[in-house]
Amino acid sequence: MNGYVPGALWEDQPPHRVLLYDNASVHNPVADEILTLNGALLLHLPPYSPNLSSIEPTFADYKRNVRDLTYHHPELPDRLTHVLAFASIPLATTQGHYREARRELWRHLPELTGPGRPLQGVLPPLPIELAPPQP
Amino acid sequence: MFPLAVRWQVIRNCQRGLPWDSIVLHAGCSLAEAHEWWENFQHHGSPWGDDAIHDRHADAARFNAPFLRALDGLVRSHPEIFFRELSSIFKRLAVLPDSDERWPTSSSSLGEVLRLIGFSVKKVERLAGERSLALVVAHCRLSRHIPDRCMVVADETHIHGEAMIRLRGRSLVGQPLEALAPDPRPRQRFSSIVAISHNTGILELTVNEVPPAQCGDD
Numbered sequence: 001m002n003g004y005v006p007g008a009l010w011e012d013q014p015p016h017r018v019l020l021y022d023n024a025s026v027h028n029p030v031a032d033e034i035l036t037l038n039g040a041l042l043l044h045l046p047p048y049s050p051n052l053s054s055i056e057p058t059f060a061d062y063k064r065n066v067r068d069l070t071y072h073h074p075e076l077p078d079r080l081t082h083v084l085a086f087a088s089i090p091l092a093t094t095q096g097h098y099r100e101a102r103r104e105l106w107r108h109l110p111e112l113t114g115p116g117r118p119l120q121g122v123l124p125p126l127p128i129e130l131a132p133p134q135p
Numbered sequence: 136m137f138p139l140a141v142r143w144q145v146i147r148n149c150q151r152g153l154p155w156d157s158i159v160l161h162a163g164c165s166l167a168e169a170h171e172w173w174e175n176f177q178h179h180g181s182p183w184g185d186d187a188i189h190d191r192h193a194d195a196a197r198f199n200a201p202f203l204r205a206l207d208g209l210v211r212s213h214p215e216i217f218f219r220e221l222s223s224i225f226k227r228l229a230v231l232p233d234s235d236e237r238w239p240t241s242s243s244s245l246g247e248v249l250r251l252i253g254f255s256v257k258k259v260e261r262l263a264g265e266r267s268l269a270l271v272v273a274h275c276r277l278s279r280h281i282p283d284r285c286m287v288v289a290d291e292t293h294i295h296g297e298a299m300i301r302l303r304g305r306s307l308v309g310q311p312l313e314a315l316a317p318d319p320r321p322r323q324r325f326s327s328i329v330a331i332s333h334n335t336g337i338l339e340l341t342v343n344e345v346p347p348a349q350c351g352d353d
Contacts, residue, residue, distance in 0.1 A: 001287060010282055015334055017285040020278070024291075043278060046270035047215045047263075055288040055331055062327070063294055078323050082294075082342045086329065091336040098283045098333045108275045 003039025018043055020053065052108075054094070054101040061089050137164055142172045142182035149173045196248050203252055210254050214262035221245055283333040291328045293345070 004017045019035060020043045032042055050056045065085035069076060076084070106112050107126055112119045141162050148158045149169075159169050172182040183189050196202060205228055209216075216223050224245065249259070278286075323344050330339040 010280055010285065013282075013285050015284040016287050016332055016338070018278075018281055019287050019289060019330075021289045043274075043281075046274045047267050049267070049271050049274070052271070052274065053288055053290065055290045055329065058329070058331055059290070059292045062292070062329075066294060078325070079342055079344070082325055082327060083340065086327070086337050086340050089336065094331055094336045095283075095333055098286075102283065105275045105279060108271055109279065110272075 001035070001038070001040045004041040017041055020045065022050070022053065023047055051104050052101060054097040057097045057100065058089060058094060061093060062086055065089065137162075137168070139182070145169050145172050146176045146182060149176075196244055197251060203248070206248060207252050207254075210249065210259060211262065214259050214266060217249075217259050218263065287330050287332045287338060289328070289330040289339070291326060293324065293326050295322075295324050 001019060002014050002016045005013055018041045022045045035042060045053055062082075062085050065088050066081060069081045069085055073081070103123060106119055107123050111117060113123055113125070114120065141164065145158055145162050145164065148161065155166060155169065159166050162169065171184075175182050175184055179186055209224065209227055213227065216227060249255075324347055326343045326345045328339075328341040328343075329337065332338045
């Protein structure tokens with residue numbers, strides 16, 4: 001992780017500035033404090049919103065790769081199987097998951113997808129129970 | 136909790152020799168509770184388990200105003216934690232400014248106290264849904280302008296040993312499909328902590344062997 005530069009525009013910020021993670025109870029507030037002191041900007045996912053995280057589909061790829069490797073190469077040590085399962089996820093796939101998470105994020109913004117807005121009708125609408133009120 | 140009058144009524148009906156099903160139907164309690172009150176009465180002449188204590192545990196929770204205020208504030212501000220393990224509620228209550236380390240309630244009486252202050256399960260679910268929706272929109276507005284290259288996403292996942300083995304092939308005619316059955320071979324369970332980024336893919340990876348557990352939170 002790199003340190004966040006306060007005041008700089010996002011276009012000028014170097015990569016790996018913001019750490020996004022969920023609200024699992026195992027996350028330690030002391031670790032949050034250490035990361036913040038080291039300049040990282042922390043962002044928590046809202047509760048019960050794994051669709052906004054690009055890492056969940058990556059985990060699905062990983063588990064599928066583990067099953068494939070275990071079937072085709074049962075002689076591999078377990079730990080190596082897991083590392084290979086992660087290593088065999090292509091970069092383009094991860095970037096695709098980022099794009100999907102970005103689209104999912106836009107779907108929740110009525111100022112982008114509402115009537116007369118630039119993305120109206122472009123993205124599939126949210127279910128009624130998840131749709132925010134229109135502006 | 137049943138009032139004292141109902142408990143005595145059950146005991147009187149037992150003394151009259153009425154059948155158990157009509158007793159519990161009339162009192163509106165369960166058969167186990169009616170049996171417990173009757174056994175308590177036969178043992179020491181009172182429907183209470185301990186005649187000196189009565190039901191002070193529940194009463195202490197009901198009439199403790201600071202506790203009820205704390206619970207009310209918690210359920211309004213963080214309704215989603217009432218869907219998790221109840222121990223997390225007591226952890227949150229323990230960090231409140233005027234908290235008492237020995238809150239006079241337990242996980243078993245928490246639901247009763249919640250209903251007492253007007254929070255049914257449906258109301259808690261509605262509060263959590265509204266709060267989650269507002270948080271999701273706020274999160275989307277906040278992270279909308281952050282470019283993908285600046286965002287590192289981290290999380291942990293578990294994979295059970297049985298999930299590593301996938302049988303292939305078709306089942307024989309008349310035989311159960313083996314691919315849907317859990318594999319009996321023992322396999323190690325693994326926990327992985329991963330961070331990914333847009334520019335590099337897998338940025339950090341830690342794979343740990345972990346003992347068997349009931350769920351991922353263990």
